[in-house]
Amino acid sequence: MSDTFDGTGSSDDAADTRPRVDGYPARAGVRAGDTLRLHVSTRVRRFRADFYRCGVGLRYMGRLAGEGRFAPDGRPEGDWRWPAYDFPVPGDWPSGVYLAVLHAAADTPPYPAFDRAETLDARHARILFVVTPRGPTRARILYKVPLFTYHAYNESGGGSLYRSRFDDGVAPPGGTRSVGLRRPGGGIGGPVKGHPDAHDPRTPRQTFAHWDAPFIAWLEGAGFAVDYCTDLDLHESYRPLDGYRLLLSVGHDEYWSAATRRHVTAFRDRGGNIAFFGANTCWWRVTVGAGGSVLRCAKYPPGVPVHADVDGLRQVPGHWWEIAPENTLTGVSYRNAGGHWSGRRTGLGLTVRHADHPLFAGTGLRDGDVLGAEHALVGYECDGAALSRGPDGTLAPTGEDRSPAGFTILGVAELPTDPNSGWYHPIRERETGIRAATMGLYTHGGTVFTAATTDWARVLPLDERVRTVTRNVVTLLSAR
Template sequence: MISVNGYPARPSVRAGDVVRLHVATEAPRFHVDFYRWGATPRHTGHVEWPGRVAAPGRFDEDWQWPAYEFRVPHDWKSGVYIAVLSTELTSDAPAMDSRDARMLLVVTPAARAAGRVLYKIPTFTYHAYNTAGGGSLYSASRVTLRRPGGGVGGPVKGLPDPYDTASPRQTFAHWDAPFISWMEGTGIDADYCTDLDLHEGRLLSDGYQLLISAGHDEYWSAQTRRNVTAFRDAGGNIANFGANTCWWRVNVSSDGAGLDCIKFPPEAPAGTDPDSSHGCPDHWWETEPENTLLGVSYRNGGGHWDGLRTPLGFTITDAEHWVFAGTGLKTGGILGSDGALIGYECDGAAYEIDEFGRHRPAGQDGTPKNFEILGVAPLPPEWNFAAREPMPSPRAATLGLFTAAGTVFTAATTDWARLLATDPQVAAITRNVITHLA
């Protein structure tokens, strides 16, 4: 079969507006079928265009493939859409996830928010791990968003996940898709956006009560963080069902098409691990700890990336909290250990034990003093740990929340979404958090 691949000019478009899709193929004609991701994928549209040939580009330069304009129908519901490219018509239902012939497109609402929940897709992180064109933010300091990949449709850096081998870790199918499937299957309605939308100041002032992120939302621009912080400080709530969140700072080019991230200390020798180093220019925690926004940081947690890991869950510290309503959990009980809930990466807060045996934030890492620690999971010594300032607290995943005008909840593990379909306690907590904060 003749190959075909492509990418959108930008990762999101408002319903009713025109989006440019860039596609290259040697076929005389090709087809694009659009599917909205939800409880199940739903076919929403089809278009056919003449094919044009173009060569692959570099990872750090706009590929400038042939452009095709597509007007998104006004009645398309906000959501994540997968554009499936093909050179032959077929009646078979295609797989939504693939390393080629797929494009991820987020449709934002045509009008001001009618609902209360906004879900953020981390396209900056997906492009950080995208290796189309021979590089990523793990081999260079700049990448372009205008190339195949970035969630679907491109090659991905990283080790396979033994707990979910169906898709690479740093993809939409691996992190966000199961969360969205559960959420929409449960009847929780949401609008959708990308981190580029939030970087540009869109949507957060449109009346939403709750911003949700899940999985692996690692790369944030200063503008994205500033706008999310302003949303929280104006009373907006945040639910972070993920980890390693806001770990690296990225600078976004003025046209929204490129990302820069300087990870290594000046004159660092070859082979330096930036996560284990101090003096990295774009480490958020070294200049403005992410704890002040989210309550936790990866530097007080850790990661286990290769193979099966010791099955860990959260030891519950306050089962009477509303977060645990209907779960049957008891204080001292453990959440999620049978499913290895803690990992592949997790976040934590520096803490101490008070005279009543309760876990309390120490505060020296930037975690607010009113952060309520609801569960802890100390990490084994064989895990991978990032650099941090000296502190007596052990490295541990730290489940909890705090309020600063708006309330911020953190699940503190990337693998939260993986257990939604199999662990009723994880599902109940997720439902409690969303319904309470929305």
């Protein structure tokens, strides 16, 4: 959303005194057997890229070595056009999220011995890319990596989709901000906009290590067969969805293009299932230009100053909810809930409803029990449906926000409204009414589940009942 930048990095940055080597991929998605092109700038004579696949741990997969060449930094909205180095991706590399670690030496063994994604996280000398499968696999699950959101918060070159060091106090021409996808960062390897997470300070928010890595580690450790793609892949084509039963979106999947949304909606309508283990999902609409190298978002109405809180304004061109409410896909929206961005927050969990639903099997939960409060499950940002309260106190969706008919509430967390609580509430259709994170599901062609909180992935390693619900969702929705 719009919390402020502090440049938080991992402890690896402070201790790293080696000569700087930076880089980025020409394209973050590459098919097994095709060529990965990396762009690298360094003043050292030779450099090396070590490749790791992220799963339960980090698996060393290979390396690329090259003669060092230097190029200057570019602007945040541009293609930096750094020197290119090609690496033929082996055809037997499994689909997955891969990280390249750059070193200012070519012949030493892989160093250090990384064992966790947060160990690998850094604000430079790291490159994230996704290997997609070459052909049909046994996987029934496709995991969408939120590349667009990673780059929306990427500050490389001095700017993001939130601000730029080139700002002059007025909104950019046409109210549209742009960022390049061909620059360092984008999930890892670049400065990141945002407060540190008081509930997990090991890695910055809006990074792969913070949201996606713990979920992927659990998913693969639980024995699920999974393939991976980026949202740019889904922007360009429906084909990556062919043959899968379940699409996963995790953490903070905030920025969606119209084409990505259209293809995902078509997948649902044809009977595909979707699980959103996150929130603030599909909040901003983006367009993709220059051959998939530029991301644009119309963030400002005419005449609005650059520092305006655009989430509190109407007639913002890039708001999905003002164009085609995201509720029609996700069932919920950030505008009916809110977020808590800085500092620790009071523990808030989801009060269970319909505890006899198969998704709660094995949890021991009963109606009225609270899931995840001891770990502040409902937190950084959360999504909700427009709700009404019946005479008996029961909450039900009104449908006025276009949440689908038949949306079943499985858990709800009413948010504090005290201005001193630290919670931020964005604009909505009407300012009165209940603001609450709303976990639930509906069926329209396929079944769509939403956990309604970004922090689901953070809490997953900490809470057995959250793990059980996750296993139930993934198992049931990926069954043929």
